[in-house]
Amino acid sequence: MASDRIFGAVVTLVALAYIASAMQIQSSFMADPVGPRTFPILIGSVAALCGIIVAVKPDPDPDWPMLATFGSLAVAVLVLVGYAYALKPLGFLIPTAITASILSYQIEPRAGRAVLAGIGLSIGLFLIFKFALGLGLVPFPKSLTG
Amino acid sequence: MELLSNLAIGFDIALSPYTLMLAVIGCFIGTIIGALPGLGPSNGVAILIPLTFTMGLDATSALVLMTSVYYGAMYGGRISSILLNIPGDEPALMTTLDGYPMAKAGRAGDALVLSGVASFVGAFLATIGLMLLAPLLARVAFLFGPAEYFALYLLAFATLGGMASNNQAKAAIASCIGLGIAMIGVDNNSGMPRLTGGNMHLFDGIDFLVAIVGLFAIAEVFFFIESHGKNTSIGVKLEKVTIPVKDIMASGWTMLRSSLVGFIAGVLPGAGASLGSFLAYMSEKSIAGEKGGFGTGVPKGIAAPEAGNNAAAGGALVPMLTLGVPGSGTTAVLLALLMTLNITPGPMLFTERPEVVWGLIASLLIANFVLLLMNVPMVKIFVKILSVPPWVLLPGVTMISFVGIYSLSGSYFDLLLMVAFGVLGYVLRKLDVPTVPVILGILLGGHMEDALRRAMVLSSGDWTFLFSSGISITLWIVAIVGFVAPMFLRNVLRKPQRITD
Numbered sequence: 001m002a003s004d005r006i007f008g009a010v011v012t013l014v015a016l017a018y019i020a021s022a023m024q025i026q027s028s029f030m031a032d033p034v035g036p037r038t039f040p041i042l043i044g045s046v047a048a049l050c051g052i053i054v055a056v057k058p059d060p061d062p063d064w065p066m067l068a069t070f071g072s073l074a075v076a077v078l079v080l081v082g083y084a085y086a087l088k089p090l091g092f093l094i095p096t097a098i099t100a101s102i103l104s105y106q107i108e109p110r111a112g113r114a115v116l117a118g119i120g121l122s123i124g125l126f127l128i129f130k131f132a133l134g135l136g137l138v139p140f141p142k143s144l145t146g
Numbered sequence: 147m148e149l150l151s152n153l154a155i156g157f158d159i160a161l162s163p164y165t166l167m168l169a170v171i172g173c174f175i176g177t178i179i180g181a182l183p184g185l186g187p188s189n190g191v192a193i194l195i196p197l198t199f200t201m202g203l204d205a206t207s208a209l210v211l212m213t214s215v216y217y218g219a220m221y222g223g224r225i226s227s228i229l230l231n232i233p234g235d236e237p238a239l240m241t242t243l244d245g246y247p248m249a250k251a252g253r254a255g256d257a258l259v260l261s262g263v264a265s266f267v268g269a270f271l272a273t274i275g276l277m278l279l280a281p282l283l284a285r286v287a288f289l290f291g292p293a294e295y296f297a298l299y300l301l302a303f304a305t306l307g308g309m310a311s312n313n314q315a316k317a318a319i320a321s322c323i324g325l326g327i328a329m330i331g332v333d334n335n336s337g338m339p340r341l342t343g344g345n346m347h348l349f350d351g352i353d354f355l356v357a358i359v360g361l362f363a364i365a366e367v368f369f370f371i372e373s374h375g376k377n378t379s380i381g382v383k384l385e386k387v388t389i390p391v392k393d394i395m396a397s398g399w400t401m402l403r404s405s406l407v408g409f410i411a412g413v414l415p416g417a418g419a420s421l422g423s424f425l426a427y428m429s430e431k432s433i434a435g436e437k438g439g440f441g442t443g444v445p446k447g448i449a450a451p452e453a454g455n456n457a458a459a460g461g462a463l464v465p466m467l468t469l470g471v472p473g474s475g476t477t478a479v480l481l482a483l484l485m486t487l488n489i490t491p492g493p494m495l496f497t498e499r500p501e502v503v504w505g506l507i508a509s510l511l512i513a514n515f516v517l518l519l520m521n522v523p524m525v526k527i528f529v530k531i532l533s534v535p536p537w538v539l540l541p542g543v544t545m546i547s548f549v550g551i552y553s554l555s556g557s558y559f560d561l562l563l564m565v566a567f568g569v570l571g572y573v574l575r576k577l578d579v580p581t582v583p584v585i586l587g588i589l590l591g592g593h594m595e596d597a598l599r600r601a602m603v604l605s606s607g608d609w610t611f612l613f614s615s616g617i618s619i620t621l622w623i624v625a626i627v628g629f630v631a632p633m634f635l636r637n638v639l640r641k642p643q644r645i646t647d
Contacts, residue, residue, distance in 0.1 A: 015322070025338065026336075034607075039595040044322075059316075073572075104537040104538065107540055110537075114537065
């Protein structure tokens, strides 16, 4: 109940914000009868309406995980964001091994196996990508190899 | 005998050793992808698209490879449905209803072989149907103007939202999210940036591949972290695999009927594939009656949804190739592949690039035989793959997703977006909001708006032009009925829920 009410409200608010920013779109001299604003505004209106419907007529709540699980999901997201930033400057092997180990540990918390899985995946995938598929991956940071 | 000469062109391409090799590799990889729990056809095909793209294959080869993966994944999906009670995607859900009880009763091998044969019958008949129906529909599609296309896109969203989900309002929200995302970027008509918030990275719009991989693959990782990879170990033993001739013979008519039902449902834009296996299962259940014992692990209960599912997968290719409107989540991903390869699906595809269409159809026929050979005698090999533990598999999937998206653009921004889509996908699926309409919205949003604007240019702003032809009025009516009718039929057409043990 509560989840859907919140979801509906969030959708409606985002949709209204979307409509507001769609109103700001500039048209150019090459105007067609519909223009660049109408369709986005139409989408926003439908979404806002449906958001209200969901908020008024909510479904039963899903099984949300416990707070601790939310913690580990947040950690996973942070790790992935960090990986996204690290991939270019630090090369493929090291960030991949670390990220894969952490994710593996989060799925099944056994440290030793997780680290092995991380290192194995990192090296194995590198070999596949580099030599079987011919992608131009950089294995180590440029500063190390020169 | 235009059909035969066209097929000759197709086989000419498909039987070249290189293409044949691609088809076999695709079938093998596809079956593995389908069999792995946590990797269904849609996300499996999705994470492979960027890689195929960077490998620099030409259009026909890439298409042959990926559609073999697609068909292979449909075959492989039954392995995890039957042995683990985990459907790889929405349409495979029906196979678990009888497949898993039969496997638990000690007949796992029989269930796998029977479903493999049923898959073959469904897919084979559907490919024949595709061959016959697609050129006809392509001819009709020439009559489609912008007003008709607008109505057709609307129909796809309406049937997808109406039939394939539990809550219409949520499905509509999902479509709007997708369409809204598609609007971001420089407007094609006026050349003005829209809804970018001044962010330079967003001027090109959001790449649909980023969204697809995020929503499907990354979101799956979050689900596994939540469940700690439980429920993925094999609960049933697979003994010696023999061919249950009696069961196959007994369910022959079931397979044929289900293939027909599945194919017709698959051709519907939007809801196709999940509707196909559902209708096939339900109609066979009512034909068999109370004594049929559906739901307790009877052979017909496996043959029906599996033939229906695979026939629908083939049927879903009809609207995708002729009109550019996908019939299921996975065909939406295939549409993304076509768009990445710069092939515009639609009636022109059949006249301008017959080698692509007929090469594809011929390789589907070949892939089907390859898959039957792979899936019946070699099924034990694929079952072994199920024992890859999730703590290796899911990190692996994540890394492949990252490398794939990274190799497309080389920008960290796309990777961040992908993670964001992963979070969005997790939240949406938790709230029972379907994610396939989001994908469809991102893929079709631009075309849908274009159709509307061109229609208005033609009519100089007269809105009644949208309802001015017989075709468009019919499409509007079907769209509205398809969206509204399921609300009233909900009690009649209740979807069977997953069995738990």
